[in-house]
Amino acid sequence: MSATATRYQRSDFQSDQEVKWCPGCGDYTILASVQNFLATLDDVDKEKHVFVAGIGCSSRFPYYMDTYGMHTIHGRAPAFASGIATANPDLHVWVITGDGDALSIGGNHLIHALRRNVNLKILLFNNQIYGLTKGQYSPTSEVGKRTKTSPMGSIDYPFNPVSLALGAEASFVARTIDMDRNMTADILTAAYGHKGTAFIEIYQNCNVFNDKAFIQLTAKDEKVANRVYLKHGAPIVFGKDDENGIVITSTGAAIVKVADVGLDAIHVHDVNQPDPSVAFAISRLSHGPYGPTPVGVFRDVPRPTYEAEVTRQLVDAQAKQGPGDLGDLLASGGTWTVT
Amino acid sequence: MTQDTLLADPEVQHRDRIVIRFAGDSGDGMQLAGTRFTDASALFGNDLATFPSFPAEIRAPAGTVAGVSSFQIHIADFDILTPGDAPDVLVAMNPAALMANLADVEEAGLLILNSDAFNERNFAKCGYDVDPREDGTLDQYNVLSVPMEELTKLAVVDSGVRGRATLRSKNFFALGLITWMFGRTLDPITDWIDKKFGADQPVGKANTMALKAGYNYGITTDAVHYKYDVPPAKMPAGTYTNITGNKALAWGLIAAAQLAKLPLFFGSYPITPASGVLEELARQKHFGVKTFQAEDEIAAAGISVGASFAGHLAATGTSGPGVALKSETISLALMMELPLVIVNVQRAGPSTGIPTKTEQADLMSAIYGRHGESPLPVIAAASPGDAFSTAIEACRIALKYMTPVILLSDGFVANSSEPWMLPDVASLPEMPVSFATEPNGEDGEFLPYKRNEFLARPWAIPGTPGLEHRLGGLEKQVETGNVNYVPENHAAMTELRERKIAGIAKDIPPVTVEGPENGDVLVLGWGGTYGSIRAGVLRAQQAGYNSVASAHLRHLFPFPANLGSVLRSYKHVIVPELNRGQLSKLLQAEYLIPIESYPKIMGVPFKATEIQARIVATIEGDRT
Numbered sequence: 001m002s003a004t005a006t007r008y009q010r011s012d013f014q015s016d017q018e019v020k021w022c023p024g025c026g027d028y029t030i031l032a033s034v035q036n037f038l039a040t041l042d043d044v045d046k047e048k049h050v051f052v053a054g055i056g057c058s059s060r061f062p063y064y065m066d067t068y069g070m071h072t073i074h075g076r077a078p079a080f081a082s083g084i085a086t087a088n089p090d091l092h093v094w095v096i097t098g099d100g101d102a103l104s105i106g107g108n109h110l111i112h113a114l115r116r117n118v119n120l121k122i123l124l125f126n127n128q129i130y131g132l133t134k135g136q137y138s139p140t141s142e143v144g145k146r147t148k149t150s151p152m153g154s155i156d157y158p159f160n161p162v163s164l165a166l167g168a169e170a171s172f173v174a175r176t177i178d179m180d181r182n183m184t185a186d187i188l189t190a191a192y193g194h195k196g197t198a199f200i201e202i203y204q205n206c207n208v209f210n211d212k213a214f215i216q217l218t219a220k221d222e223k224v225a226n227r228v229y230l231k232h233g234a235p236i237v238f239g240k241d242d243e244n245g246i247v248i249t250s251t252g253a254a255i256v257k258v259a260d261v262g263l264d265a266i267h268v269h270d271v272n273q274p275d276p277s278v279a280f281a282i283s284r285l286s287h288g289p290y291g292p293t294p295v296g297v298f299r300d301v302p303r304p305t306y307e308a309e310v311t312r313q314l315v316d317a318q319a320k321q322g323p324g325d326l327g328d329l330l331a332s333g334g335t336w337t338v339t
Numbered sequence: 340m341t342q343d344t345l346l347a348d349p350e351v352q353h354r355d356r357i358v359i360r361f362a363g364d365s366g367d368g369m370q371l372a373g374t375r376f377t378d379a380s381a382l383f384g385n386d387l388a389t390f391p392s393f394p395a396e397i398r399a400p401a402g403t404v405a406g407v408s409s410f411q412i413h414i415a416d417f418d419i420l421t422p423g424d425a426p427d428v429l430v431a432m433n434p435a436a437l438m439a440n441l442a443d444v445e446e447a448g449l450l451i452l453n454s455d456a457f458n459e460r461n462f463a464k465c466g467y468d469v470d471p472r473e474d475g476t477l478d479q480y481n482v483l484s485v486p487m488e489e490l491t492k493l494a495v496v497d498s499g500v501r502g503r504a505t506l507r508s509k510n511f512f513a514l515g516l517i518t519w520m521f522g523r524t525l526d527p528i529t530d531w532i533d534k535k536f537g538a539d540q541p542v543g544k545a546n547t548m549a550l551k552a553g554y555n556y557g558i559t560t561d562a563v564h565y566k567y568d569v570p571p572a573k574m575p576a577g578t579y580t581n582i583t584g585n586k587a588l589a590w591g592l593i594a595a596a597q598l599a600k601l602p603l604f605f606g607s608y609p610i611t612p613a614s615g616v617l618e619e620l621a622r623q624k625h626f627g628v629k630t631f632q633a634e635d636e637i638a639a640a641g642i643s644v645g646a647s648f649a650g651h652l653a654a655t656g657t658s659g660p661g662v663a664l665k666s667e668t669i670s671l672a673l674m675m676e677l678p679l680v681i682v683n684v685q686r687a688g689p690s691t692g693i694p695t696k697t698e699q700a701d702l703m704s705a706i707y708g709r710h711g712e713s714p715l716p717v718i719a720a721a722s723p724g725d726a727f728s729t730a731i732e733a734c735r736i737a738l739k740y741m742t743p744v745i746l747l748s749d750g751f752v753a754n755s756s757e758p759w760m761l762p763d764v765a766s767l768p769e770m771p772v773s774f775a776t777e778p779n780g781e782d783g784e785f786l787p788y789k790r791n792e793f794l795a796r797p798w799a800i801p802g803t804p805g806l807e808h809r810l811g812g813l814e815k816q817v818e819t820g821n822v823n824y825v826p827e828n829h830a831a832m833t834e835l836r837e838r839k840i841a842g843i844a845k846d847i848p849p850v851t852v853e854g855p856e857n858g859d860v861l862v863l864g865w866g867g868t869y870g871s872i873r874a875g876v877l878r879a880q881q882a883g884y885n886s887v888a889s890a891h892l893r894h895l896f897p898f899p900a901n902l903g904s905v906l907r908s909y910k911h912v913i914v915p916e917l918n919r920g921q922l923s924k925l926l927q928a929e930y931l932i933p934i935e936s937y938p939k940i941m942g943v944p945f946k947a948t949e950i951q952a953r954i955v956a957t958i959e960g961d962r963t
Contacts, residue, residue: 015809017821050801052645055812062809063822068801070648070675071811072641073667079638083645083653084801086631087604091649091801109641112634310629317624324626326594327764331580334527335761336382338574 008039012046015066021057026178026204030125031064033181034094037188038067044092051094052081054101057132058125058204061096075106078113081120082306089307092192095122099140100130103159107139114170116306117196121188124161124201125178128288129210141210142288162283162298165199166276172198173279173298178205179218183229183295190297196305203289214289228285230296235266236282238292246282253281255292271300351566356415358423359517361510362440363432363453364401365394365408368510372430373410374756375514375531379523381581381758384571385414388870389756390422390944393695402456402464407439414521416570420870420877422755424946428520428567430513432456432487435465441476449481449565451516453509455488483565485556487512494552499541507542508549515553520566525554577760584723584752584867585615587759588682591730592616593626596652598731598770599738604646604653606631606639608661611694612750613684616656636661640668640681647677648810650774650800652734654680659688659701662708662745669743670709673836675810676788676796678737678744680730685749685866687942696942697750699866700918705745706896706925712833714840716740717896719747721869724759726752729893735770739846740839741795747895749917751944752867775799775806787820793846794839796820840897847894849901854880854888857908859961860954864915865892865922868945872915875950887954895922903930911957913937915945 013035021027038049049067053059055074062069068091072080077095085093095113102110102124113120129147130136136149140161144153165173172194176184184202191198203214216222228238228246236246237258245258245266258266273279279298286293318324359376361369370391377389390411399406413423425445431437433456444450457470471477472484491509500508511532518525529547536543557566596603605628607617621630629651633639640655647653657665662683672679685701687693701708705717716736720726726748733746775797778785787808788796799806808820816823817831852861854876864872869891876889890905892898906912906926913935914923920936927934937953939945 079641083642087649
């Protein structure tokens with residue numbers, strides 16, 4: 001991040017609307033992280049940013065940004081955003097969504113945006129609960145979770161959002177934690193630099209309906225033991241004094257004691273690996289924020305963006321056929337003249 | 340034989356109009372044979388109208404009635420309005436095609452049968468107990484039995500096509516025979532074959548050989564008493580092309596984008612019978628058209644709304660089931676007050692219904708089929724060619740009033756064709772759009788919901804400095820567009836949205852009447868029934884019922900301002916519709932006058948004779 005950034009302040013991205021999330025909500029931190037990040041982008045006119053959201057607590061986000069924005073329909077934000085980005089590839093289109101919005105009602109749009117590689121930055125605020133409707137289980141809630149709609153415990157097997165995105169062959173996949181502003185800033189920077197769909201899962205605490213869902217990654221004592229930071233080009237080690245490491249075996253990723261296998265045997269993280277299989281294996285180390293959980297950038301590979309391909313076909317067609325002429329078009333099916 | 344020698348030959352049957360239907364298995368290539376004959380007739384100068392009919396399954400079991408596909412063409416030496424009620428000539432490639440279509444054929448009509456397919460196996464497949472050619476079933480018709488498969492096989496021996504594949508060319512044999520019967524030349528068809536299949540490719544050679552064999556069969560068997568002469572029509576001077584509704588609609592969208600000087604964006608999901616619009620637009624990339632085949636109907640609408648926000652002329656296309664899925668997004672576009680054209684090519688419903696059959700039963704859905712108070716303009720195309728200017732009109736309203744517009748077509752308009760006089764491109768009226776570029780508030784702020792004299796709000800597209808704003812589905816505050824839940828504001832915004840759409844009535848042409856300005860009967864229609872209604876009214880007038888007029892609505896919401904007074908000028912108002920009386924109900928609710936609904940819900944268009952009979956029954960009923 002540039003230390004000399006002076007063109008914009010965080011306040012340039014704050015709208016005049018009162019922020020109405022519950023006091024203590026993780027969304028505030030994420031809002032600040034995003035506004036602070038945008039203020040570092042000297043080379044981007046702020047009117048080029050568009051924030052698109054679906055429905056849910058997180059999806060109120062565009063109202064609080066002094067940018068172009070759209071608060072759309074539950075689950076459908078990736079569709080609206082894809083239309084904006086395809087129509088005008090010069091824009092920077094951000095999608096703000098939640099676990100219910102993106103993975104339940106909007107699951108279809110999410111996976112198709114990921115496979116198309118539209119140039120969208122998708123921030124999925126995962127709080128593992130329906131907050132706006134006041135506390136029903138979500139597609140990322142753990143099995144057995146008791147909520148208003150699952151009084152005997154949820155029987156729904158949850159999604160691991162990172163695994164899902166990798167399964168859809170997203171070209172950029174990352175995970176961060178609301179409270180970890182530095183990691184969030186680094187990941188936003190990497191995502192912004194990626195051409196194509198960037199998918200970022202953000203563990204976000206809902207202190208009203210699902211407090212402490214991520215306690216194993218945020219409590220002082222446990223976070224050292226459980227945060228597995230992924231750093232490109234470095235062996236994946238974690239825990240007190242980096243005593244644990246990750247190895248890739250024929251059946252997947254596994255946690256070992258570094259002392260047992262030696263540092264050379266530890267898997268060196270490579271975000272540029274074209275095949276998503278190893279990243280997927282790493283994503284399976286935990287199915288949710290329980291125990292050792294990888295955070296950081298899982299995957300960052302180049303692939304042509306959808307809108308660039310759309311533009312290329314238009315240019316090719318015009319090069320071959322010349323710019324369209326309406327009179328020629330109307331006569332293209334064969335004509336006859338009556339005098 | 341030239342036109343002159345035809346006229347001189349007493350054995351040739353001279354007709355001012357004739358209806359031909361090609362029928363066979365869905366794999367027999369009947370649509371292709373029909374469209375080729377259509378083009379040949381168009382180039383010859385006939386007026387014409389066509390009506391393709393397909394089974395819902397791509398390939399239903401061969402030889403069964405369910406698998407029969409047909410293509411009907413009506414050609415005439417005068418201005419005709421419909422694809423015809425009853426075929427004078429039926430080409431039946433197998434017994435199932437005969438069984439499915441025989442009841443429609445005119446008395447003493449000509450049946451051209453592919454005798455090679457008339458065998459016990461095929462009789463059993465479609466349910467004939469005995470050979471219909473031998474039990475008296477066909478006694479009242481003229482029958483021409485031709486061993487088309489055997490002759491095709493022999494004809495294509497040197498083409499390079501071998502085995503059963505040779506039979507694929509039998510539709511060209513049938514086409515060749517028909518082409519000879521109607522005195523058309525083979526050139527437009529062989530040119531097309533050369534372009535489509537390659538003149539030196541085995542398939543191209545086989546098709547041309549079969550075509551010529553069919554043509555020569557007519558000459559050599561001296562079947563001259565089956566020869567027809569339908570001279571060219573006297574049509575208004577101009578340049579014509581033969582066009583289907585889906586194609587005309589797609590071209591209308593392209594034209595509108597040029598007139599508005601905006602790029603066209605079309606987000607859609609394949610669905611019968613609307614896919615043709617997406618397919619046609621996908622071919623026109625050199626016009627800068629962006630087509631986006633979305634993952635589902637909902638996404639197709641959302642993607643298009645996104646493109647509209649970004650400043651494109653955006654449209655989405657679908658049929659009834661897809662409109663149901665898009666309705667939430669249409670409401671959002673209405674709330675955001677963004678221009679969007681939603682094309683609904685209606686088909687027989689409800690649910691999956693009969694996807695390949697036509698219907699007009701989505702009118703209420705178009706006008707009222709959304710949650711909340713959500714008025715938007717609804718317009719409909721009357722014929723294949725009319726879809727072009729209707730599409731332009733839909734775009735004009737959407738852009739001028741910043742609103743989603745529903746454009747209704749139907750399966751009949753979409754797939755049938757007619758000669759269409761090309762408009763003078765230079766004379767199409769421009770409809771320039773100006774994006775907001777400056778703040779419009781008194782304190783230098785941007786008010787995204789401040790309205791102009793048409794109650795339209797400004798269109799400020801992302802990338803415009805200083806006009807950053809947020810749109811959304813939550814209720815908006817008047818002018819600022821900020822989220823607002825105040826009761827009086829909700830009432831004010833609801834009323835503003837309603838007045839904006841109601842005001843469009845002042846901006847559309849009055850409904851015009853064809854026929855006397857007052858009298859006994861007005862037949863009022865909308866959408867794809869135009870041709871049937873006009874033909875039926877003309878026939879009633881020719882039969883001496885002169886106090887009959889017709890009128891046709893393009894604008895269905897809001898109605899043209901003069902509609903009420905027009906309706907009150909007739910003793911009877913008959914409204915034929917391919918639904919259970921939806922327009923009738925709307926008219927009665929709006930104008931509090933009795934309407935005589937004439938519904939038809941069989942998946943097929945009205946016949947002109949049905950309209951004529953309905954008019955006659957009404958007038959004769961008054962006399963008794």
